[in-house]
Amino acid sequence: MEKELELNSSNFINRELSFLEFNERVLQEARDMNNPLFERIKFAAIVTSNLDEFYMIRYGSLTDQIAAGLTKEDPSGLSPTEMADAIDDRSRILQNDLYKTLNEELMPALKQVNIRPVIRDKMTEEQKEYTEKLYEESIFPVLTPMVIDSSRPFPLIMNNSLNIALLLKDREDGRTYLGTVRVPSVLDRFYNIPEKGVKNIILLEDIIKMHLESLFDSYEILDSGCYKAIRNADLEYDEDDAQDLLMVISETLKQRKWGRVLKLEVEKNISDELVNLLIEKFEITQENVFRLDGPLDLTFLMKMANLPGNDNLKFEKITARPVPELALNPDIFNAVSRHDILLHHPYDSFDSVIKYVKTAAKDPNVLAIKMTLYRVSGKSPIVEALAEAADNGKQVTVLVELKARFDEQNNINWALRLEKAGCQVIYGLVGLKTHCKALLIVRRENNKMKRYVHLGTGNYNDVTARLYTDIGLMSTDEDLGEDISNMFNRLSGQTNIKELKKLSMAPDHMREKFVELIQNEARNARHGKKAKITAKLNSLVDREIIKELYKASMDGVEIELIVRGICCLRPGVKGLSENIRVRSIVGRFLEHSRIYYFHNNGEDNYWISSADWMERNLNKRIELLIPVEDKRCKEKLHELLKITLSDNTKARELLSDGKYRRVEKKGELINSQETLIEIANKKFNKSRNKALKEGLI
Numbered sequence: 001m002e003k004e005l006e007l008n009s010s011n012f013i014n015r016e017l018s019f020l021e022f023n024e025r026v027l028q029e030a031r032d033m034n035n036p037l038f039e040r041i042k043f044a045a046i047v048t049s050n051l052d053e054f055y056m057i058r059y060g061s062l063t064d065q066i067a068a069g070l071t072k073e074d075p076s077g078l079s080p081t082e083m084a085d086a087i088d089d090r091s092r093i094l095q096n097d098l099y100k101t102l103n104e105e106l107m108p109a110l111k112q113v114n115i116r117p118v119i120r121d122k123m124t125e126e127q128k129e130y131t132e133k134l135y136e137e138s139i140f141p142v143l144t145p146m147v148i149d150s151s152r153p154f155p156l157i158m159n160n161s162l163n164i165a166l167l168l169k170d171r172e173d174g175r176t177y178l179g180t181v182r183v184p185s186v187l188d189r190f191y192n193i194p195e196k197g198v199k200n201i202i203l204l205e206d207i208i209k210m211h212l213e214s215l216f217d218s219y220e221i222l223d224s225g226c227y228k229a230i231r232n233a234d235l236e237y238d239e240d241d242a243q244d245l246l247m248v249i250s251e252t253l254k255q256r257k258w259g260r261v262l263k264l265e266v267e268k269n270i271s272d273e274l275v276n277l278l279i280e281k282f283e284i285t286q287e288n289v290f291r292l293d294g295p296l297d298l299t300f301l302m303k304m305a306n307l308p309g310n311d312n313l314k315f316e317k318i319t320a321r322p323v324p325e326l327a328l329n330p331d332i333f334n335a336v337s338r339h340d341i342l343l344h345h346p347y348d349s350f351d352s353v354i355k356y357v358k359t360a361a362k363d364p365n366v367l368a369i370k371m372t373l374y375r376v377s378g379k380s381p382i383v384e385a386l387a388e389a390a391d392n393g394k395q396v397t398v399l400v401e402l403k404a405r406f407d408e409q410n411n412i413n414w415a416l417r418l419e420k421a422g423c424q425v426i427y428g429l430v431g432l433k434t435h436c437k438a439l440l441i442v443r444r445e446n447n448k449m450k451r452y453v454h455l456g457t458g459n460y461n462d463v464t465a466r467l468y469t470d471i472g473l474m475s476t477d478e479d480l481g482e483d484i485s486n487m488f489n490r491l492s493g494q495t496n497i498k499e500l501k502k503l504s505m506a507p508d509h510m511r512e513k514f515v516e517l518i519q520n521e522a523r524n525a526r527h528g529k530k531a532k533i534t535a536k537l538n539s540l541v542d543r544e545i546i547k548e549l550y551k552a553s554m555d556g557v558e559i560e561l562i563v564r565g566i567c568c569l570r571p572g573v574k575g576l577s578e579n580i581r582v583r584s585i586v587g588r589f590l591e592h593s594r595i596y597y598f599h600n601n602g603e604d605n606y607w608i609s610s611a612d613w614m615e616r617n618l619n620k621r622i623e624l625l626i627p628v629e630d631k632r633c634k635e636k637l638h639e640l641l642k643i644t645l646s647d648n649t650k651a652r653e654l655l656s657d658g659k660y661r662r663v664e665k666k667g668e669l670i671n672s673q674e675t676l677i678e679i680a681n682k683k684f685n686k687s688r689n690k691a692l693k694e695g696l697i
Contacts, residue, residue: 007550009073011550011576012075016083016086017090018565018566020087020090022566023050025586027094029043029587030101037106037110038304039305039315039588051091051094052297055091056159056160056262060259060262062084062087066080096293114197115201118200127200130193131210138187139184145180147216147219161183161185161229162226164205164208164212164225165178166178166181166223167221167224168216169220169222171218178274178278183208190202190203190304191207205295223274225266225270225271226295227296228264228266228296229261229263229264229282230261231261232259261283261288263288264282266290266296267296268293268294270291320346320349323342323343324684325339325341333359333452339632340473340474340632341475342472342474342636344471345468346467346468347677357371357389360389361388365445366389366443366444367444368395368441369386369439369441370440370485371397371440373398375411376411378410380462383417383418386423387421387423390418396418396423397424398426399427399428399491400418400427401434402415402427415427431620432507433621433622435617437456437457438453438624440452440485440488441453451484451485452475452481453480455626456473457471457472457593458592469589469590471593471594484503487505503625503626503627504624505623505624505625506619506623511618511619514548517533517598518548518549520600521552521599521600522548522551531556531557531558531599532557532597532598533549533560535594535597536562537595537596538563538592539564539612540568541613542613550576552579554576560645561582561583562585563654564586564591567584569582570656583645585644585652587650587671589673594608594611595608604634605627606627607625643670647672648664648669650672651663
């Protein structure tokens, strides 16, 4: 009989602090000397961008709650104020460790490969001459120096922009003033001063600092230093009263630039007097100020890591291969008709998905294409193919999710482009984000309509498909095709879906389906049967799902969780979660696929999904849970999970106190991502050799 379970705050890890622990794991990759140097500096850049976005959104939401007087505790027992304080404390430690890594490990390592930062006090005459010319021709014309006085108020400093503050003394009246100049984002952040055999890197702000006296020649400069203001960018849309969602979001986006300042980053040696002036202007307190021992906004390291050449300082490039089924059959519709095809990106080429859409756009037998778009690349070949399909007279329906955070403007542009091409564009549903990844192609074959689908865990984005691990399923299964047709009818016309044949959809039935699957394993365990759950996902936050996992563990279910980022479940707690193990893998690719396995008394049920176990996915988004039934596809997922769970190089294990430790390295060293690269190459080469022998290619 199923037992009731009373949980308290000690049974949950705080969501925000768990995210910061994920950033700690990213920082560990920046420190890992087994990673190539340029990859290490990429990881340092990722820590910075993650923290910036975290403050803009999650911390911003917390401060809104505090301002509204809300005191409700989260499942871990922390109030909004306590969470905000804990975030600040942990973030300071994290950023201090980041800059220590930069100064003590990464910069010395760069010097060893002849990439050297230019120090202003030690510049040669040739370097000064080169920099002077660069400044006069390319930088000075873009600058706008400002002095703050009674006639010139403090300007609106854009969110996340880099600026230089100055403490100025008027040469005539002796009064002090605040000055500011923005470091132009339209220019390169760093420049290479030519020298044979050496890259001399100088930052844009350092070039500007060399010329501050000429910019403010009526003043004596008492002090100067860079600063960056992080503002609240947690946008709220009034969807219920919106006549035009596209217009509402376009207008709301402008607010992101000017939200309340949450965090002020300044260079370490900037004077207290100058910092106090900034504090006054931004209406913040000393608690909001972060002094950093190095350049602000380390995201420029990502571009530095992409400098041409220096391939020996980067991960060896991989060539994504088409899966054997598609490599051996030039007719993609024929290949998918034979049996379901499972793609695992970036090991399997995303070009197969692009080809799927491009072929459909040109095929005279294709009558209709329907697709969801959440995040696409800046020059999306899929969007261009959809536009071509419409131009070719096909019925093209595209749901473009305008509320995809930080991609709103890009999606607005694509939506307008698709509309102009003749596509029917839907802007999502009021109150819900459409996060599922679905493609439906309707084709006439033998005077009958046949549905081809692609369902996935990741975005239809050809750029991130080379950087993120994701799963895609191509199929002509009639029930899946009918389910997807019904889903699109709901999205376009609010058609009620009483029951889907194979798919589960959030927010309608997915939560109930997951609970049913977990409880079934628990029931089998209570009856003495083997019971096992393996789940690979990005985040585990949902309280109800965690509670069901705890109950299943207490019943004896073996539970293996691979959670890349946030995990609020405490594993290994005696009497509660002794049968649960949680791992996180941070490597060269961002682990993004969601895979759910349930033993089900030997049936071995596999599911893939666009959804994590989070309340927002299960309650507030359109998501899909997709069964994988083809034997070959299930074997591929089994192999994937087995290799991932055997990783003892990039895997960390979550302890019950919320901290992570590296998995003990026993026996053969296994890096799951590198192993999967090798397997994909071997399978491709084997199928290619077979095709050559049979004269197919």
